[in-house]
Amino acid sequence: MQAEAEIRVVRSAAGTHLFLADGSRLFDIDDDTARGIEADLARGRLPESISGLLGGLGRRRYISFEPISPPALRSISLNVAQACNMSCGYCYADRGRFGGNASLMGEAVARHAVDQLIDSAPANSDLVIGFMGGEPFVNRSLVHEITAYADNRARKAGHRPRFSLTTNATLLTEADAELLGRYPFSVTVSLDGDAATNDRQRRLPGRQSAYERTINGLRLLTDRHRPRHISIRATVSPLSGALLPLLEHFFSLGVDEAGFAPVLAAPTGFPAFNGASLVEFTAEMIACGEHAKAAISGARRFPFSNFETALQEIHRGTHRPYPCGAGAGYMSVGSKGDYFACHRLVDDAEFRFGDLESGLNETRRSVHLRNMHVDRQEPCKSCWARYLCGGGCYHEVARRGRLGCDYIRAWLEFCLAAYAELSRSAPGYFENPDRHFGQPGAAR
């Protein structure tokens, strides 16, 4: 057991804390204990004072070194349109075509995928069906049809279906918004900032402002047919500049939540982040986090999703040896009916796990889960943050390697400290956020 991979001493305004990777356990400790631990860590030794808390050596570990067996699918995404009406410079999907030819998913493939999910799920499951693209509303009729079909079939089979959809909202019609409001949808709208910032990196064919079209679509959702949950996901490039004004702008649009994702893998020619620019991005994220922290302390909503998700995960002590459910409980179906690990890896042969006709390739899934276990990754297995991070997005790692590790560690360390502070200044937030913000039972 490598000491520095198991233990991290974190300091916050609330004191000194001990983070143990195994089980993502966080403790308050006194300064003397902390200094003793750090002295041991500097020498690569496991501190005797907390040996009883560490797993291993015959004690149960929260995370086993054994990979998990492929679980039943609970969640699929349907790449209903491998095509997009926009041409964003950074798009991993190359205008939704994923490096191939633009194609739309046929109804038979979509139904087959939904049937397979519903039929193979254990009884009484929570199932999620996602619509991805490209831009899903390029294949509008399929989205409408499959939503109704899947909802009906799943509920008849005793499951609880939910839907998700990621859209640029530029094609959204009143009828689309009505659909998203009627069924249990979680809608993510891609928007990268205010008009100037957004339109700099997100373009519509011709000279039309993508920003205005997106806002129009968004209004249909926020004002007329509000879905169960609506969030904005902003892709951040080294050109984005200060992030806090962007967040404030997003919240002025009336969404439930907004957050950022940095461009780590992009087609040649687009400025993706590198080591130096990631340092600036980290600082921007922390500035937003500080703002959100102060807001939570003061019982004001400032739903910065990256921060709040991290806080909730730290509170629960979420720990996992994989970055996400891709290839495990989650699978994406390409327009031709092939299974891929996730929507970002559609048409990548490396991450193909069978097809609808022959079913999931369990052998390949097993190999995937064995190979991707974070304790088998370098340099992950010697990193204290590995069970919070999971080893990084498969797509990004496959394309560019692990560039963002310093950012992830710095961000998580900030969030750990913020959690320690908020667990004192705003403990009610972790028990019931709605009540904490003074809206008992309010839907978010």
Add this chain to the structure above:
Amino acid sequence: MTGELQKRKIFPLNQTAHSDFLVRGNPVTTRPDDAVENTFPGLEFDHRNLEKQFFPGLVFELHHDEAAWLRSFDPTRDYPITEADREAGLTLWHVRGNFPTMDGSGQVEVSTFPLFGMGGTEIWQILRELEAGDVAIVLGPPRAAGQTTPAQIDDQVQQALQTGNNTAISFGASRLVVLFGRRSEYLVDGVINPSVFEAGDLTRSLCAPWQYDFTDCGCWYWASNKPDMVAVSESGPQIYNFQRVRTGANGVPEPPQHAPVVALEEWTRGRTSDAVGNALPGPERVPRQMNHAELINEWESLPVVLNDVEASKYVTKPVGPIPDDQLLPDVGSILARLSYLASIEHALMVEYLYAYYSVAAPRRRPDLTNEPALRLYEAANTILSVAIDEMRHFRWVNEILVLLGHAPVLARADKTIDLDHDGRFLDHTFALIPAREEQIDWFIAVERPSKEVDPETRPDTIDGMYTRLLFSIERSSEISQDVKDRILHLIKLIIDEGYDHYHRFLRVKQLLPPGPANGHLQLPPNPAPLEPAHVAKEFETRVNRSYEVILNLLLIVFGRGDAEHGDLIEATRIAMVDSMDVEIQALINARGAPLFSVPQVLAERNLGRFALARQKTVADKLVVLDMSVPKPPLTGSAKPSFTQIVEAATGPLDALNRAHASAADKDLQMLAAHSASAMQRVRTRFLSIMKSESDVP
């Protein structure tokens, strides 16, 4: 273990940490390092429960008054115990295991303790000292403290203990069982071991902690902010029950103004009528004590108590500084003052002791219905308690002197001195006076807190002198901070205790018959030495020698510096309790009175390793040590050995004991034998403590 726990303060913060660290059964307050160690029945948890399972697979009952009963055993362990044995009654007879050595070094050694004839709490106190490692226990039927067993049975037990095998031995109709195991560890990483204790095991004998405990406390040992007895007004007597019902019900005014309560029954039930049933007027009524329910509901409404006076509101007043010209100018005058105070403490201690012995009080607490005897008993024992404090002050003043590089002062003042030549002093000639009213008034005057004395018109008190010393030492530039810290702490303790003495003597005055009455006294004022032919003359001499031995021993104690003080003082107590007290009782029974004659103390011989500043000591007029006494010749080396030093200290009694061993008077013979044994124990203890150091005097 304690050290390790103190170093480790780790508390869970997020949910996985909580589930990892806490959900093993007991709440966070059961962390042993957070708990108050006490059992009546305990504060956070009842500590007796910790040791009930000290031996693997066995559960003992430690809440019983007569023994530690085996309550259950694990039948899968193949112990040679049957359910019938247990039903018939098995108790803990002996325990053998690793116990801390008595020297406080933290080392352990294998020791065996007999446990039969003890109560559960007493046994618990021994078991809680039992450290990890191999343990052997002997179980048997209930056995009284003095009860012996046949030699043949003892041999079988010894054999079994040597073989190391679990053994059952027939013993009349029942059986003895010898078992071996490892002491159960009740902690795992500082957390109560969940495999030994189930949830609730440790708190099961607690009911409503704090409140229930407050009512049930059997040791009269509550914190100063929740005392048992309080005064209800500044400078009023500290005789009122803090836990009384404060409703003003039954015509009892609040605050109450009743006479001291001497019957426990009145304390708990209250008193509204006199012995013949006539209703008492309000002011004389005694309010009853709050019951459990009342205390649990209303304990938070109990008033604030400061300096033993209860009140709802306090305004702090800053202490006015002592003017610079009142401070003692240098270390020399500080030492002179301390030397004087040492001699005063010594003189007061003797006056208090004489007053204590003068009260014809029963030796044991009388029956509660015998109020006159109970009053005398309480009065005498209150005086004794102050005398014992005064011995401690005497010791502390000497510690301060030694810390400042001065020789200890064993001198006894014969009168007070106007050290400041300003006429402001309590003029007093020390004398052996029984506990009559004017003597108690003197005790009250001398212990009166200085803040009750108008410095312009009233004389300096002892308290005032210590206060002056405190400020003088605090301001002194000649004394290092390190030494100051230790000294000031002791002086503050003396001042605080003096305040308490004042109140205790006020109480003594209320307890004793008023005015010139002397029917309660058994000693005369200013006793003269008995005629040589008097039947009690030898007893009188024995008391004087006992006093001399105690001073000799104290000189060793003070001279050895403070490292061994505690242990040596304990050893000196043997001489006080087992020798002098017995001698004085015998003397009084023979119609004599203790003289406490100032002996010639063999100063240089007994000072041990302390370098005596002989000339300074002699030049200091306050010290009445007779330095002119020639040193007895030493055989062999020029330096006395530890043995010689200690033998010289007990020498005055040893000589007498040898002479009285063959006396015609049987009582004298018995006293001599008793004393010889006590002196032997004193010497053994002193030498074992002193020889634990490598240096020679």
